[in-house]
Amino acid sequence: MKYEKSSILNWLMTILILGVVILSGLGTNFSPSEFLDPGNIKAMTRFTGGLWPPETSPVFLSNVFKLLLETVEISIVATVAAIFLSLPLSLFAMRPRGEEYSRQIAGSALWSFRWALYYLSRGILAILRGVPELMWALIFVVAVGLGPFPGVLALTAHGTGILGKLYAEMFESVDQRLVEMARTVGMDELKILVMARIPVTLPMFLSYTVFRWECNMRSATLLGFVGAGGIGTQLMISMKLFMYQEVATLILTIFVLVVVVELIGQYLRTRILDQRGSASRSPAA
Amino acid sequence: MDIVVAKGLSKVYPNGQGLHKASFSLSKGELIGIVGPSGAGKSTLLRLLCGAIFPSEGTLTILGQEMSHLNRQQLQSLRSKIAAVYQNFNVIPSMDVARNVFMGRAGKMSHLSVVRGALHLTAKEESEIIEILATLGIEDKLYERCQELSGGQQQRVAVARAIYSDAELILADEPIASVDPATAGLILDLFRSLNKQGKTILLSLHQIDSALKYCSKIIAFDHGTLAFNGCPQDFIQSDVCQKLMGNVPPQMEVKVG
Numbered sequence A: 001m002k003y004e005k006s007s008i009l010n011w012l013m014t015i016l017i018l019g020v021v022i023l024s025g026l027g028t029n030f031s032p033s034e035f036l037d038p039g040n041i042k043a044m045t046r047f048t049g050g051l052w053p054p055e056t057s058p059v060f061l062s063n064v065f066k067l068l069l070e071t072v073e074i075s076i077v078a079t080v081a082a083i084f085l086s087l088p089l090s091l092f093a094m095r096p097r098g099e100e101y102s103r104q105i106a107g108s109a110l111w112s113f114r115w116a117l118y119y120l121s122r123g124i125l126a127i128l129r130g131v132p133e134l135m136w137a138l139i140f141v142v143a144v145g146l147g148p149f150p151g152v153l154a155l156t157a158h159g160t161g162i163l164g165k166l167y168a169e170m171f172e173s174v175d176q177r178l179v180e181m182a183r184t185v186g187m188d189e190l191k192i193l194v195m196a197r198i199p200v201t202l203p204m205f206l207s208y209t210v211f212r213w214e215c216n217m218r219s220a221t222l223l224g225f226v227g228a229g230g231i232g233t234q235l236m237i238s239m240k241l242f243m244y245q246e247v248a249t250l251i252l253t254i255f256v257l258v259v260v261v262e263l264i265g266q267y268l269r270t271r272i273l274d275q276r277g278s279a280s281r282s283p284a285a
Numbered sequence B: 001m002d003i004v005v006a007k008g009l010s011k012v013y014p015n016g017q018g019l020h021k022a023s024f025s026l027s028k029g030e031l032i033g034i035v036g037p038s039g040a041g042k043s044t045l046l047r048l049l050c051g052a053i054f055p056s057e058g059t060l061t062i063l064g065q066e067m068s069h070l071n072r073q074q075l076q077s078l079r080s081k082i083a084a085v086y087q088n089f090n091v092i093p094s095m096d097v098a099r100n101v102f103m104g105r106a107g108k109m110s111h112l113s114v115v116r117g118a119l120h121l122t123a124k125e126e127s128e129i130i131e132i133l134a135t136l137g138i139e140d141k142l143y144e145r146c147q148e149l150s151g152g153q154q155q156r157v158a159v160a161r162a163i164y165s166d167a168e169l170i171l172a173d174e175p176i177a178s179v180d181p182a183t184a185g186l187i188l189d190l191f192r193s194l195n196k197q198g199k200t201i202l203l204s205l206h207q208i209d210s211a212l213k214y215c216s217k218i219i220a221f222d223h224g225t226l227a228f229n230g231c232p233q234d235f236i237q238s239d240v241c242q243k244l245m246g247n248v249p250p251q252m253e254v255k256v257g
Helices: A008-027 A032-036 A038-050 A058-092 A108-130 A133-144 A148-172 A176-184 A189-220 A232-240 A244-281 B042-049 B072-079 B097-108 B111-119 B123-136 B151-164 B181-196 B208-214 B232-237 B239-245 B250-256
Strands: B002-012 B018-027 B031-035 B057-062 B082-085 B169-173 B200-204 B217-222 B225-230
Touching: A032 A038, A038 A244, A058 A108, A058 A148, A058 A189, A058 A232, A058 A244, A108 A148, A133 A148, A148 A189, A176 A189, A176 B082, A189 A244, A189 B097, A189 B111, A232 A244, B002 B042, B018 B042, B018 B057, B018 B200, B018 B217, B031 B042, B031 B181, B031 B208, B042 B057, B042 B169, B042 B200, B072 B097, B082 B151, B097 B111, B097 B123, B097 B151, B123 B151, B123 B181, B151 B181, B169 B181, B181 B200, B181 B208, B208 B232, B208 B239, B217 B232, B217 B239, B225 B232, B225 B239, B232 B239
Parallel strands: B018 B225, B031 B200, B031 B217, B082 B169, B169 B200
Antiparallel strands: B002 B018, B002 B057, B217 B225
């Protein structure tokens, strides 16, 4: 076996990468010895010791249950709203393909209009998903006040940005021959969506959407930190009041909730994908 | 009545292939066979005729409307009067047979009816679709997904879609190239009986003997130019036919010649 001699460039790259890592570490006060500092160890023991036993008073538990329910509700409403908002946006965010969308055939005005719509909807989607959920929550808390509603709006805004892009790319991926066939039947883009693009991509569509619901569920547990509803509200209060036993209960319930939701999502997604797989595996008699 | 009129029709792709200056006209009620070697421009012509692509030069008038003078609505309405069957079937694999056939008429329906049809077919639509599928021998597959069907069955679904669309002009791009001989015979017989009912049908075929047997008119292409346009009897005598049959086993030549 022959080894290539490492060039100067390889060494330069190595030094550069190491340099970036070290500088970033210094910039973030990264120091493992902090963990071993006696003062910090004491604080951690106090915190972890305070976690046990978790708070189990019926009043607190019923409150937690109510907030958990609210968290799930936020995630469901936000996911459904995001589906309805992102579907029409994704239609325009699909790259116009096919000869009838060429400048020569469509005419300059229509061609420019279609591409302007494309970039506009892509831009809207990029802004929606570029702003993190918590920042949207902060904005909506200012706009509509405290409570679960700004949380729903925040997750809807961010989710629309993500689903819109995913849907658009998914619809774009449909075999162009099928799209051409659908067009030559005389269908417009909306009909093609219903009769061709959605049927072809349905498993992917459901799988992306279920995954988005899982993400919304996880995010919804944090919305309360900025006053946008859900279980995070109580977590924030208990932390600030040093009620570590309550915090323990909350962390445990959030953990269970997230795991349960992920299991449900995983089950749904494998069911959806299995259906597609088995269908294509079994040729007809 | 001329259903299609092409004058100096050209469609040139960036690689130079395509169709060059073809002029011909097709009358209502004809069964036309388009023959020619691969890359001769047969598919290009059919894609032009179903409105999937547009002429780069010349004029193409279909059902009295000139392609280049249409806005989107007019184009969609014209397309809904033309049905197409493709070599690779082009059925939606994840949809059932009924919906794939239903799609044939979707161009003429309102958006709401299309959505309704995707979810639920009326008894009338269902019985109409079953009737068509019965002539093709696949009525028992009504609610099976197309991806579970064999190639020959999928092509029959595509033919059923073309029949259901009630189009005046049916285009078929090598409809029997990917199916078994029995299905091929069935499909060609069906096109012939549709033709007897007054439909104008354009078939692009690799099998020249089939074209001669079924078609009332032959159009031959070679290297993107129109090489022959006339009746099958004249075609057998022509040089083009000799050239096309050149690489076919001799016994076939004897039978046809």
